Amino acid sequence: MAYVLDILSSVGSVLLVGALLFAVSGVWPPLVAVESSSMEPNVQKGDMVFVMSEQRFAGPQATHGVVTAQQADGYSRFSGGGDVIVYEPNGDERRTPVIHRARLWVDAGENWYDRADETAVGAADNCQELRNCPAPHAGFITKGDNEQTNGAYDQVSGISGVVRPEWVIGTAEMRVPLLGEIRLQWNQAGTAVARVTVGPA
Secondary structure (H helix, E strand, O other): OHHHHHHHHHHHHHHHHHHHHHHHHOOOOOEEEEOOOOOOOOOOOOOEEEEEOOOOOOOOOOEOOEOOOOOOOOOEEOOEEEOEEEEOHHHOOOOOOEEEEEEEEEOOOOOOHHHOOHHHOOOOOOHHHOOOOOOOOOEEEEEOOOOOOOOOOHHHHOOOOOEOHHHEEEEEEEEEOOOHHHHHHHHHOOOOOOEEEOOOO
16 A cells, blocks of 8 residues: 555656646646757757746747847857747647757848848858748747757758747756756657757757
């Protein structure tokens, strides 16, 4: 009987912690495992990241709950300007979500080439040569922090189109180094777990 009570107590504790994390974050699952290296050195492969709804505690600089690197003005997350977001690439719920930094907000039809970081647009010399320019719809231009694996914006490299606000799952708030490795190992063993990718690595 004591064994059964111990199991029930453990399960209850896990459920209570999960409910508390959900209450704070507003998203489920509130923890995601990072499975590649394109946010390094600021977020490492194998980290567990706590994700919060972008609408919670959004500051005055935020656009749709997200502060972009161009808006940052001293605001930073994970050693860089602006928010790191978790989003569904091209709004496809079946694809593994991506965790990258929101670099700028663009309006529908905008020629955003002149506001772009010239090192992140590939070989394009103008908007006409740049994928997703003019912007097909309003949204975020995103990019991983790892310049070795993710030198171009996601919208240039083909990871995703301009990220609509409804594709954003939430903002990354904190990381626990290496804890995500456990979830990634379970995933390789065939267990469904929450995970995010950070682009090619």
